[in-house]
Amino acid sequence: MNCRSSLVFHTAVGFLTVGLIGCSSSSMGTGVGSGGSTASSNGGHPGTGGMTGTGGASGTGGNTVSGNGGAATGGTSAQSGGTSATGGSTSSGGQPGTGGERASGGSTGQPGTGGATGGNSGRDGGPATGGAGGGTAIDGGGSTPAGQSAGCGKAPTIASSNYNNGHHIAITAASKAREYILNVPTNYDNTHPYKFVIAYHELNGNDDEMYRNQYYHLLNLSQNSTIFVAPNGQQNNANCTQASGCGWPNTSDSDMALADAVVAQIEENFCIDTNRIFATGWSYGASMSEQTACERPLSGLGSATWGLRAIAIYSVAYLSNTDNCKASSSKPVAYYASHGTNDSVLPYSGGVSIAQTWAAADGCTAATPTQATGNHICTNYAGCKTGYPVEFCSFVGPHTPDPTDSGGGTSWEYQNVWTFLSQF
Numbered sequence: 001m002n003c004r005s006s007l008v009f010h011t012a013v014g015f016l017t018v019g020l021i022g023c024s025s026s027s028m029g030t031g032v033g034s035g036g037s038t039a040s041s042n043g044g045h046p047g048t049g050g051m052t053g054t055g056g057a058s059g060t061g062g063n064t065v066s067g068n069g070g071a072a073t074g075g076t077s078a079q080s081g082g083t084s085a086t087g088g089s090t091s092s093g094g095q096p097g098t099g100g101e102r103a104s105g106g107s108t109g110q111p112g113t114g115g116a117t118g119g120n121s122g123r124d125g126g127p128a129t130g131g132a133g134g135g136t137a138i139d140g141g142g143s144t145p146a147g148q149s150a151g152c153g154k155a156p157t158i159a160s161s162n163y164n165n166g167h168h169i170a171i172t173a174a175s176k177a178r179e180y181i182l183n184v185p186t187n188y189d190n191t192h193p194y195k196f197v198i199a200y201h202e203l204n205g206n207d208d209e210m211y212r213n214q215y216y217h218l219l220n221l222s223q224n225s226t227i228f229v230a231p232n233g234q235q236n237n238a239n240c241t242q243a244s245g246c247g248w249p250n251t252s253d254s255d256m257a258l259a260d261a262v263v264a265q266i267e268e269n270f271c272i273d274t275n276r277i278f279a280t281g282w283s284y285g286a287s288m289s290e291q292t293a294c295e296r297p298l299s300g301l302g303s304a305t306w307g308l309r310a311i312a313i314y315s316v317a318y319l320s321n322t323d324n325c326k327a328s329s330s331k332p333v334a335y336y337a338s339h340g341t342n343d344s345v346l347p348y349s350g351g352v353s354i355a356q357t358w359a360a361a362d363g364c365t366a367a368t369p370t371q372a373t374g375n376h377i378c379t380n381y382a383g384c385k386t387g388y389p390v391e392f393c394s395f396v397g398p399h400t401p402d403p404t405d406s407g408g409g410t411s412w413e414y415q416n417v418w419t420f421l422s423q424f
Helices: 207-212 251-269 284-295 348-361 413-421
Strands: 169-173 176-183 194-200 226-231 272-282 310-314 334-340 377-380 390-395
Touching (some): 176 207, 176 251, 194 251, 194 284, 207 226, 226 251, 251 272, 251 284, 284 310, 310 413, 334 348, 390 413
Parallel strands (some): 272 310, 334 390
Antiparallel strands (some): 377 390
């Protein structure tokens, strides 16, 4: 049986596996939301929606709103405030909002109720909180709305022929010619803030591999909720032209500069939820993900213009930094990691140590994750800061992002990762 040491259980789900296996050198708020009481954002006190249903995508809302509700904070898949709220046909609605589609209610909350006051010509009542598939707000209370990048409401200047097909998009970072590959939801809506995942490849990998394996197999799991990028690593102080030797040395922070440039370009062109940017990677890519979390945490950004809400990494060690990444309580980042007990490339003990470092940074109770001796075991740390969970999955196996349990032919890893990221 697959289990977590904190008595949360995983179910094995099958996926494709990554082609390259070796790396040669290297809270959550839940609950039912309701219409707000402030007329400027949530409508009035008691009314909700229009004549037949408000808060929802087809309900009625404020008398001039053009969005989908008030400043809603619904779940990742919530499309509306309440499911059956009714309101007066002549009451006035709140200000234009963005609906409950991508905000951050509870992870298992029921659909929120409609907005405070209805109207004849608006579209959605006030805010829907909680949301049927809600996630965790930064403060853990389900009250933080989606952040919106500069690309929201604008047509992208990156042509559609340059994404969803493995095309290499050229970009300059740290005075070097670099590149990345981009995938955008097929039903992209520039008024809807999307999650954003940066997938870093391993040593001897490249952006092409990330495109082929669908960004560590998360693309299909995202169900058009997320924009993905795969930056290309470097070799001999230049953009990699082949996979052999391609990695993330981050010399003079040059790979961090690439991440900054890619994020800036995507935020300018597409509607990104700036509170839900994530990084994922294996081996050297795990190291670069962790380095990005250290230098660009969403909390404690300093002068940086963007930050990571969480990372999900496989088989990590300190590799991508001129100075070792120093996680600290002033810049928490939610953390998921897995590591094989028989890893002969990057030792298991190192992965445990780094997980413990992030657990301390995220305010969790100190503990040693349970080591697997049979099927994989995932430890959820206790006592973490609200909204900053830490999970470490131990498995009996080698240096791989695709672990399987005894007798299993497919990996349990990626559903675990998507479930973790979907909290936010």
